[in-house]
Amino acid sequence: MTDALRLARAYLSRVAEPPAGALASFIAEVGPVRAADRVRRGQVPSAVTSQIAARRAEDRAEADLAAVAAVGGRLVVPEDDEWPRWSLNALEIAAAHGLRCGHVPLALWVRGKAELAVLAERAVAVVGSRAASGYGQHVAAEFGHGLADAGVTVVSGAAYGIDGAAHRGAMAAGGPTIAVLACGVDVAYPRGHKGLLDRIAEQGLVVSEYPPGLQPARHRFLTRNRLIAALGEGTVVVEAGRRSGAKNTAASTSALGRVLMAVPGPVTSATSSGCHELLRSGEALAVSSVAEVIESTGRLGVDLVEARRNTEVGLPQGEALRVFEALPLDRGAAPEAIAVESGVDPARVRSLLPQLVQVDLAEEDGAGWKRSHEGTWRGAT
Amino acid sequence: MTDALRLARAYLSRVAEPPAGALASFIAEVGPVRAADRVRRGQVPSAVTSQIAARRAEDRAEADLAAVAAVGGRLVVPEDDEWPRWSLNALEIAAAHGLRCGHVPLALWVRGKAELAVLAERAVAVVGSRAASGYGQHVAAEFGHGLADAGVTVVSGAAYGIDGAAHRGAMAAGGPTIAVLACGVDVAYPRGHKGLLDRIAEQGLVVSEYPPGLQPARHRFLTRNRLIAALGEGTVVVEAGRRSGAKNTAASTSALGRVLMAVPGPVTSATSSGCHELLRSGEALAVSSVAEVIESTGRLGVDLVEARRNTEVGLPQGEALRVFEALPLDRGAAPEAIAVESGVDPARVRSLLPQLVQVDLAEEDGAGWKRSHEGTWRGAT
Numbered sequence: 001m002t003d004a005l006r007l008a009r010a011y012l013s014r015v016a017e018p019p020a021g022a023l024a025s026f027i028a029e030v031g032p033v034r035a036a037d038r039v040r041r042g043q044v045p046s047a048v049t050s051q052i053a054a055r056r057a058e059d060r061a062e063a064d065l066a067a068v069a070a071v072g073g074r075l076v077v078p079e080d081d082e083w084p085r086w087s088l089n090a091l092e093i094a095a096a097h098g099l100r101c102g103h104v105p106l107a108l109w110v111r112g113k114a115e116l117a118v119l120a121e122r123a124v125a126v127v128g129s130r131a132a133s134g135y136g137q138h139v140a141a142e143f144g145h146g147l148a149d150a151g152v153t154v155v156s157g158a159a160y161g162i163d164g165a166a167h168r169g170a171m172a173a174g175g176p177t178i179a180v181l182a183c184g185v186d187v188a189y190p191r192g193h194k195g196l197l198d199r200i201a202e203q204g205l206v207v208s209e210y211p212p213g214l215q216p217a218r219h220r221f222l223t224r225n226r227l228i229a230a231l232g233e234g235t236v237v238v239e240a241g242r243r244s245g246a247k248n249t250a251a252s253t254s255a256l257g258r259v260l261m262a263v264p265g266p267v268t269s270a271t272s273s274g275c276h277e278l279l280r281s282g283e284a285l286a287v288s289s290v291a292e293v294i295e296s297t298g299r300l301g302v303d304l305v306e307a308r309r310n311t312e313v314g315l316p317q318g319e320a321l322r323v324f325e326a327l328p329l330d331r332g333a334a335p336e337a338i339a340v341e342s343g344v345d346p347a348r349v350r351s352l353l354p355q356l357v358q359v360d361l362a363e364e365d366g367a368g369w370k371r372s373h374e375g376t377w378r379g380a381t
Numbered sequence: 382m383t384d385a386l387r388l389a390r391a392y393l394s395r396v397a398e399p400p401a402g403a404l405a406s407f408i409a410e411v412g413p414v415r416a417a418d419r420v421r422r423g424q425v426p427s428a429v430t431s432q433i434a435a436r437r438a439e440d441r442a443e444a445d446l447a448a449v450a451a452v453g454g455r456l457v458v459p460e461d462d463e464w465p466r467w468s469l470n471a472l473e474i475a476a477a478h479g480l481r482c483g484h485v486p487l488a489l490w491v492r493g494k495a496e497l498a499v500l501a502e503r504a505v506a507v508v509g510s511r512a513a514s515g516y517g518q519h520v521a522a523e524f525g526h527g528l529a530d531a532g533v534t535v536v537s538g539a540a541y542g543i544d545g546a547a548h549r550g551a552m553a554a555g556g557p558t559i560a561v562l563a564c565g566v567d568v569a570y571p572r573g574h575k576g577l578l579d580r581i582a583e584q585g586l587v588v589s590e591y592p593p594g595l596q597p598a599r600h601r602f603l604t605r606n607r608l609i610a611a612l613g614e615g616t617v618v619v620e621a622g623r624r625s626g627a628k629n630t631a632a633s634t635s636a637l638g639r640v641l642m643a644v645p646g647p648v649t650s651a652t653s654s655g656c657h658e659l660l661r662s663g664e665a666l667a668v669s670s671v672a673e674v675i676e677s678t679g680r681l682g683v684d685l686v687e688a689r690r691n692t693e694v695g696l697p698q699g700e701a702l703r704v705f706e707a708l709p710l711d712r713g714a715a716p717e718a719i720a721v722e723s724g725v726d727p728a729r730v731r732s733l734l735p736q737l738v739q740v741d742l743a744e745e746d747g748a749g750w751k752r753s754h755e756g757t758w759r760g761a762t
Binding site (some may be wrong): 286 | 430431433435439519522598600616644653656657661668669670673740
């Protein structure tokens with residue numbers, strides 16, 4: 001890893017507005033150092049020209065690296081060990097299929113001490129509306145907390161509402177969390193989340209493909225969303241209105257072949273309508289708990305939700321059930337009377353009664369057979 | 382329709398505890414009057430013996446018919462015009478496949494003035510927990526109201542909680558509603574719903590396969606649930622805990638090839654956990670509004686029926702069209718074969734076939750289902 005290489009990637013990261021597919025291909029072809037040199041001189045294939053024309057004179061690589069260092073950050077490049085290559089592999093596959101979300105970032109500006117590849121190794125994205133309900137924020141915080149508890153990194157976008165609650169929940173559990181921004185990692189956006197972003201950088205990582213100082217823009221949020229989707233093994237949409245940006249992250253998640261999950265909510269709540277659309281269309285899997293998120297994204301056989309064991313008394317079936325139901329509660333009845341009440345053949349009643357006694361559902365008194373006191377059957381109708 | 386026939390069915394309805402498959406087969410074979418006679422004398426095939434042994438001496442047919450008449454009711458038998466044969470056809474198909482829920486009732490005790498077949502023509506079941514939340518009851522009432530507004534009969538079980546709210550919502554919109562009971566139609570169960578049941582009988586129908594005076598029992602609720610599932614084109618589970626009886630109705634709905642729907646709710650609410658399980662497993666489709674319920678249950682059946690009335694052959698759409706096109710011209714095929722040919726889910730094929738028959742586009746022969754001779758479909762695709 002040479003300084004020249006990192007400087008080249010830093011320069012290229014500012015030159016082209018992501019996603020810049022043609023430039024990425026050019027870099028893959030000639031290498032980042034030569035590509036940077038050729039871009040500076042404007043000697044690039046025609047497909048790349050338009051992607052670099054506006055900013056190729058802006059060579060601020062050294063200043064940008066200094067700026068990110070000043071906030072405790074660095075530039076992570078594909079040549080680094082901590083490059084999350086396994087997570088971003090999905091973007092490469094999508095690129096090969098010509099999908100819109102298929103663009104591997106040229107580099108990632110990262111603020112915080114943790115190693116990106118380590119945090120991304122087991123990660124789930126938790127996203128949702130900024131205009132979240134109390135319910136949504138509660139669930140996002142619970143999920144964030146539970147995932148962190150389970151050793152899963154929570155990836156989100158640091159926005160108000162669901163994003164913020166998910167980050168906070170993860171940090172409350174002492175877990176790391178990754179915030180992926182649509183602006184420079186030294187830009188506090190939204191402004192009210194300056195403190196939150198500082199804490200995320202302390203305890204986890206603030207990540208962006210945009211160089212320091214760059215301001216957010218609507219299209220950058222959409223571009224950013226594919227990174228959130230790629231960094232998680234799956235994406236949980238906690239709350240989303242019908243036109244929420246979270247639905248864009250959801251679409252990227254599906255396109256990248258990641259597991260898309262949605263949290264149900266009250267159908268009377270507009271902030272859950274986007275989730276319900278995703279459930280109804282079958283795009284998303286319903287998740288009601290952290291255990292279900294882990295089951296849906298986890299490595300097979302390792303993280304399966306503990307089977308819900310039925311520790312209750314076995315349920316009599318068919319004729320046995322009918323005989324049991326026909327048993328009086330107070331004073332025993334003759335098998336013939338129980339046969340009439342249950343509609344079960346008397347001979348069969350006589351053979352079933354001892355079986356019910358054996359499992360403590362029936363007992364005999366002087367008068368006949370009745371329901372056992374122990375035999376309160378806790379099944380539901 | 383002779384009195385003898387109705388008396389015979391009334392007698393048989395009390396003799397055997399439903400479901401009584403062997404007795405039903407025996408009736409189909411020798412006819413209800415002869416079957417009743419043979420049952421009285423105990424001269425029945427061995428498979429039937431155990432089903433009738435306990436109660437065959439209880440010949441209360443006249444008294445039962447008088448009892449139901451006293452509460453403004455009657456016995457509806459399969460030989461009647463108002464027998465809901467298209468709804469119950471699903472039970473016959475299920476019976477032919479040996480499914481547990483596949484039992485056509487021997488007769489139906491009905492309280493109210495409306496014609497059963499007319500009410501069942503366009504109906505949706507709305508079910509859920511007795512221990513419903515305020516949210517669940519609100520949604521059940523809204524759905525009941527909206528479905529009634531759209532001309533859809535709301536079918537439910539008259540229990541506390543979701544059932545009651547759905548019935549009330551439908552009646553508040555001036556629509557008819559069907560309550561299917563697990564006891565005699567003259568029995569007020571639950572007791573607190575006596576007034577509600579009276580109003581349902583005024584404005585719609587109270588229905589049961591159990592003779593007058595019969596008390597509810599747990600197994601009778603389970604047996605009853607298949608009728609709720611069969612009478613609706615689909616079932617909406619509004620709220621259900623993990624072990625709610627509504628999940629039994631849900632299972633019958635799927636087994637009968639009806640559309641199973643579930644309403645999402647807060648994941649923090651135990652009363653929605655059964656719904657979320659159904660959504661997560663993919664058994665149920667998420668529905669958030671009456672419009673979605675109507676979309677899911679399809680205008681298909683009604684459109685076709687209306688088209689038939691207008692002496693126009695309706696155009697099957699979507700899956701119905703695919704099923705129609707997959708029908709053989711000469712010799713009937715099994716629903717499974719038609720499912721493979723059409724690429725439509727077998728359960729959906731089984732529910733669509735009776736609808737195609739209803740509009741003379743399909744018919745059944747000994748071997749299975751084929752295109753009807755009348756069914757030259759004059760529409761363009």
